[in-house]
Amino acid sequence: MTSSRALLEAEGLTRRFGGLTAVKEVSITLAPGELHAVIGTNGAGKSTLINMLSGEIAPSAGRLRFDGIDATGWSQPKRARAGIGRSYQRTTIFPQFSVIENCRLAAQAALQRPWQVWQAAQACARSMAIAHEALEVAGLAVHAARAAGSLSHGQKRQLEIAMCLATAPRVLLLDEPLAGMGPEEGERMLALLERLRNEHAILLVEHDMDAVFRVADRITVMVNGAVIASGAPEAIRSNPDVQLAYLGDAFSDGAMHA
Numbered sequence: 001m002t003s004s005r006a007l008l009e010a011e012g013l014t015r016r017f018g019g020l021t022a023v024k025e026v027s028i029t030l031a032p033g034e035l036h037a038v039i040g041t042n043g044a045g046k047s048t049l050i051n052m053l054s055g056e057i058a059p060s061a062g063r064l065r066f067d068g069i070d071a072t073g074w075s076q077p078k079r080a081r082a083g084i085g086r087s088y089q090r091t092t093i094f095p096q097f098s099v100i101e102n103c104r105l106a107a108q109a110a111l112q113r114p115w116q117v118w119q120a121a122q123a124c125a126r127s128m129a130i131a132h133e134a135l136e137v138a139g140l141a142v143h144a145a146r147a148a149g150s151l152s153h154g155q156k157r158q159l160e161i162a163m164c165l166a167t168a169p170r171v172l173l174l175d176e177p178l179a180g181m182g183p184e185e186g187e188r189m190l191a192l193l194e195r196l197r198n199e200h201a202i203l204l205v206e207h208d209m210d211a212v213f214r215v216a217d218r219i220t221v222m223v224n225g226a227v228i229a230s231g232a233p234e235a236i237r238s239n240p241d242v243q244l245a246y247l248g249d250a251f252s253d254g255a256m257h258a
């Protein structure tokens with residue numbers, strides 16, 4: 001399944017927690033311009049997979065390549081600096097700071113090196129410019145001066161993505177960006193994903209099947225830590241193994257037939 005265009009390539013990624021194998025030999029590729037969704041029932045191993053790709057937890061086995069280079073041993077900060085950005089299921093903003101300040105801090109953290117203190121002023125102007133651009137892309141420019149804590153739930157999730165964009169990522173690992181959103185907020189987020197897909201390699205973990213089947217170019221299905229199918233949405237929709245795995249679950253409510 002490895003493509004020559006792939007920016008991030010995981011091969012045989014495995015993670016064990018004691019006697020439990022949360023992720024079993026998962027191979028997955030992310031390419032620029034492609035939105036790759038990973039779906040699976042609760043506990044299938046999706047977050048553990050994202051955590052291994054972002055470097056938050058180490059794999060028990062398997063390899064990771066970023067832009068053709070072995071990145072398996074890279075720390076999370078090193079991966080972030082290289083261009084692997086992620087958003088979280090939980091909100092990670094500073095509520096008392098303004099929207100633009102949250103974004104600027106994310107940009108600054110990505111730009112600054114501790115030994116480059118003499119460049120602080122220059123870096124500050126640069127990080128502010130990056131922050132404004134990220135807010136523009138994320139559709140939050142009009143809210144720049146507001147306290148981040150006063151944003152709606154959906155706007156906070158948009159801000160998290162803007163903060164991620166402020167670190168200039170090439171890969172975006174998005175963990176349930178639609179969670180807790182109403183229909184209008186969800187549509188805004190989907191429109192944002194459509195805008196981001198051209199410039200980034202995106203991994204989307206999402207429970208909203210309607211959304212996944214609408215926006216994904218490729219869908220990988222996990223069950224009990226293992227991949228049972230991976231392909232274009234139409235192929236996944238008609239895959240008997242997937243239908244069996246989801247029988248009586250997420251797909252039985254008609255989402256698979258949307």
Ligand SMILES: Nc1ncnc2c1ncn2[C@@H]1O[C@H](COP(=O)(O)OP(=O)(O)OP(=O)(O)O)[C@@H](O)[C@H]1O
Binds near residue numbers: 017041046048
């Ligand atoms: N730090 C940990 N220690 C022990 N077990 C863990 C740990 N993290 C995850 N697990 C277990 O690994 C399995 C996969 O969990 P994971 O959170 O990756 O699934 P998921 O597909 O993201 O689920 P959800 O859709 O509910 O978020 C679960 O059985 C979970 O309890």
